[in-house]
Amino acid sequence: MINLGKLHFRDIGKQERVIRVIHRHWFDIFKQFIIIFAGTAFLVWGFFSLPDLISDFLPKLENTNTYAIVFFIESTFALILWLYASLIWIDYHLDIWVITTERIINVEQKGVFVRQVSELKLSKIQDVTTKVGGVIPTILNYGNVYVQTAGQETRFVFRHIPDPYHTKSEIMKLQKQALQRSTQRLGEMVREGSMNM
Amino acid sequence: MDIFKILYTVFFFICIAISVTIIFHIIRYSYNKAATVLMLIVFIVVTSTLLFANSVLFSSMKLEKVLPIDSINNLIDSKNQDDKPWKTPF
Numbered sequence A: 001m002i003n004l005g006k007l008h009f010r011d012i013g014k015q016e017r018v019i020r021v022i023h024r025h026w027f028d029i030f031k032q033f034i035i036i037f038a039g040t041a042f043l044v045w046g047f048f049s050l051p052d053l054i055s056d057f058l059p060k061l062e063n064t065n066t067y068a069i070v071f072f073i074e075s076t077f078a079l080i081l082w083l084y085a086s087l088i089w090i091d092y093h094l095d096i097w098v099i100t101t102e103r104i105i106n107v108e109q110k111g112v113f114v115r116q117v118s119e120l121k122l123s124k125i126q127d128v129t130t131k132v133g134g135v136i137p138t139i140l141n142y143g144n145v146y147v148q149t150a151g152q153e154t155r156f157v158f159r160h161i162p163d164p165y166h167t168k169s170e171i172m173k174l175q176k177q178a179l180q181r182s183t184q185r186l187g188e189m190v191r192e193g194s195m196n197m
Numbered sequence B: 001m002d003i004f005k006i007l008y009t010v011f012f013f014i015c016i017a018i019s020v021t022i023i024f025h026i027i028r029y030s031y032n033k034a035a036t037v038l039m040l041i042v043f044i045v046v047t048s049t050l051l052f053a054n055s056v057l058f059s060s061m062k063l064e065k066v067l068p069i070d071s072i073n074n075l076i077d078s079k080n081q082d083d084k085p086w087k088t089p090f
Helices: A026-057 A064-093 A135-140 A164-196 B002-029 B033-060 B069-083
Strands: A018-022 A096-100 A103-109 A115-121 A125-131 A142-149 A156-162
Touching (some): A096 A164, A125 A164, A135 A142, A156 A164
Antiparallel strands (some): A018 A096
């Protein structure tokens, strides 16, 4: 269960429920991990092949010290790869979109020390647009969802999310329900006001 | 060999700093407790293993056997002797 308090928002309302938590599509992080996989494959190849290559082609250098240097270089490379992979994972894992019954919350980790958190009330939504472009996004069904509010505010963007069409339908449905609830509350307030008079 | 030790120490502390940053982000911003614990365990175990192995391998290397540091030092010393206007008696 998501802990909305950790996202540094004002208190969640009593009637508010989390509908969905969305991450970017797995292919988005896979593209960044290709270089990690290539580096890992090179490391594994080097671990098994370099000692034999040294003994075959550089026999004069074949001693314990040479192997220590080769393994040290490989170990350093592995450490750098691991830290780079961890940074990519952190960037992916901490980018989330939360859809609740009242609002949409966008948490974007834009860099190591740059984090943007914003929210948008469902009742303020004017337009929701979906964009899926390219061969791979079409086949894997991922893309962007743009949520436009009234006025000149910049639009909310769900970036590279899976099944954007379903997300768009969900937002539209929740937005209608939110508008109905706010109309009902307004009606109740007017009735209470007229009864008190 | 001191210069290599200094360079390695700098590299080591940069790795520690990056690791601390990642751990900070996992603890502070992750919203799922189970995922947080799992990520922390995996990251700390793998990173500490890699750092330990790396430092052990560095200490086991004998760079003076590979790099001609002594001959370079001798060359620099002999050049400095030739440049002096007087010659030492010994």
